[in-house]
Amino acid sequence: MNSQDVILGLLHRRPLTGYEIKNTFERPLSFFFDAGFGTIYPTLAKLESLGYILKESVEQDNRPNKNVYAITEAGRARFKAYLESPMEKDTYRSDFLIRLFFAHYQDRETLIEWIREEIAAAEAEYRALQDGMPDWEPQMTRAQLLCAQIGIASSEAKLRVLREGLAEIERSSEP
Amino acid sequence: MNSQDVILGLLHRRPLTGYEIKNTFERPLSFFFDAGFGTIYPTLAKLESLGYILKESVEQDNRPNKNVYAITEAGRARFKAYLESPMEKDTYRSDFLIRLFFAHYQDRETLIEWIREEIAAAEAEYRALQDGMPDWEPQMTRAQLLCAQIGIASSEAKLRVLREGLAEIERSSEP
DNA sequence: AAGGTCATGTAAGTGGTTACATGATTCT
DNA sequence: AGAATCATGTAACCACTTACATGACCTT
Numbered sequence: 001m002n003s004q005d006v007i008l009g010l011l012h013r014r015p016l017t018g019y020e021i022k023n024t025f026e027r028p029l030s031f032f033f034d035a036g037f038g039t040i041y042p043t044l045a046k047l048e049s050l051g052y053i054l055k056e057s058v059e060q061d062n063r064p065n066k067n068v069y070a071i072t073e074a075g076r077a078r079f080k081a082y083l084e085s086p087m088e089k090d091t092y093r094s095d096f097l098i099r100l101f102f103a104h105y106q107d108r109e110t111l112i113e114w115i116r117e118e119i120a121a122a123e124a125e126y127r128a129l130q131d132g133m134p135d136w137e138p139q140m141t142r143a144q145l146l147c148a149q150i151g152i153a154s155s156e157a158k159l160r161v162l163r164e165g166l167a168e169i170e171r172s173s174e175p
Numbered sequence: 176m177n178s179q180d181v182i183l184g185l186l187h188r189r190p191l192t193g194y195e196i197k198n199t200f201e202r203p204l205s206f207f208f209d210a211g212f213g214t215i216y217p218t219l220a221k222l223e224s225l226g227y228i229l230k231e232s233v234e235q236d237n238r239p240n241k242n243v244y245a246i247t248e249a250g251r252a253r254f255k256a257y258l259e260s261p262m263e264k265d266t267y268r269s270d271f272l273i274r275l276f277f278a279h280y281q282d283r284e285t286l287i288e289w290i291r292e293e294i295a296a297a298e299a300e301y302r303a304l305q306d307g308m309p310d311w312e313p314q315m316t317r318a319q320l321l322c323a324q325i326g327i328a329s330s331e332a333k334l335r336v337l338r339e340g341l342a343e344i345e346r347s348s349e350p
Numbered sequence: 351a352a353g354g355t356c357a358t359g360t361a362a363g364t365g366g367t368t369a370c371a372t373g374a375t376t377c378t
Numbered sequence: 379a380g381a382a383t384c385a386t387g388t389a390a391c392c393a394c395t396t397a398c399a400t401g402a403c404c405t406t
Binding site for chain 1 (some may be wrong): 176177180181184187192204208209215243254257258262263265267268269270271272273274275276277278279280281285286289290292293296314317318319322324326328329331332333335337338340344349350
Binding site for chain 3 (some may be wrong): 177178210211213214217218236237239
């Protein structure tokens with residue numbers, strides 16, 4: 001799974017510009033995949049050179065011209081091949097957890113700050129997901145709903161453990 | 176946060192060979208960070224060239240010679256600088272969630288198979304964490320315990336949602 | 351006047367994966 | 379006899395990030 005596959009998936013529904021693809025990544029897809037312009041534009045160029053998508057230049061008034069990309073039959077086949085390939089295992093990369101792992105080389109205050117920061121980040125994500133749900137839900141498939149529910153449930157679980165852990169650390173060895 | 180930082184963190188406790196570092200990544204650290212030999216050896220070479228670690232060749236009987244790497248003062252300073260740098264936000268990369276997002280381009284049987292696979296993977300991880308805990312717990316710091324608890328709680332939450340979702344999908348549109 | 355939106359791209363670099371290459375010893 | 383353990387490394391490649399470069403229009 002890589003940006004090529006995901007972009008091909010997005011173009012399945014309708015032709016899009018690089019800029020629109022970037023916006024699609026904002027919400028709610030961004031919770032489990034993201035890409036910047038520095039990835040999107042080179043990837044579109046590559047997909048075009050491979051014959052998976054076709055570029056159409058569209059002139060606009062009062063706006064910069066845009067390149068709209070549409071998926072080809074070869075592109076659909078490529079995407080299907082991805083869906084049929086063996087599933088890759090999930091990876092969770094967390095600077096926070098690595099810091100926790102080595103926290104005994106730092107002072108207690110820093111540890112507490114890290115946990116507070118992580119709680120704030122998890123709360124923000126949790127709220128963004130919950131607040132967005134009413135907007136997205138009507139147009140989401142059942143499987144997409146599952147995606148969102150997994151995100152929400154994981155955030156909840158993480159927050160619960162983090163809050164308990166923080167309370168315990170704050171209680172202990174305090175004057 | 177990258178392999179350099181993590182390896183420097185591991186060498187804080189005692190000098191290690193590349194092979195030992197790889198083993199350390201197995202359990203329990205591997206749940207939130209992993210690296211293969213193709214990353215470890217070049218990283219060790221780089222860290223040495225930067226003066227953060229020192230190599231000592233040790234001859235062994237009946238075994239290949241090994242290179243034991245010890246952290247230097249500059250290495251400790253480097254690691255401290257990492258711990259004091261701004262915390263990076265977590266990234267969760269999931270082929271499974273991407274597939275769920277595009278599941279409507281596949282048939283129902285495949286969707287069910289994906290979910291079953293993901294449940295099996297999450298169960299395996301959950302069990303590995305739970306089974307390992309009694310062994311690791313005595314030598315773990317409180318912060319490391321928190322790491323493990325977050326992993327366990329997230330797996331639980333994910334499993335719960337996945338099982339409910341699977342049941343619902345199996346119920347619906349079934350003969 | 352400042353900041354946001356629409357719009358596209360390149361260049362250089364980082365960081366990591368995969369496959370290859372070797373080989374003795376010990377356990378089952 | 380075969381698999382696992384101990385042990386180290388390189389080369390080619392891939393994917394992605396960051397910074398740079400440009401510029402008009404619209405909203406506050």
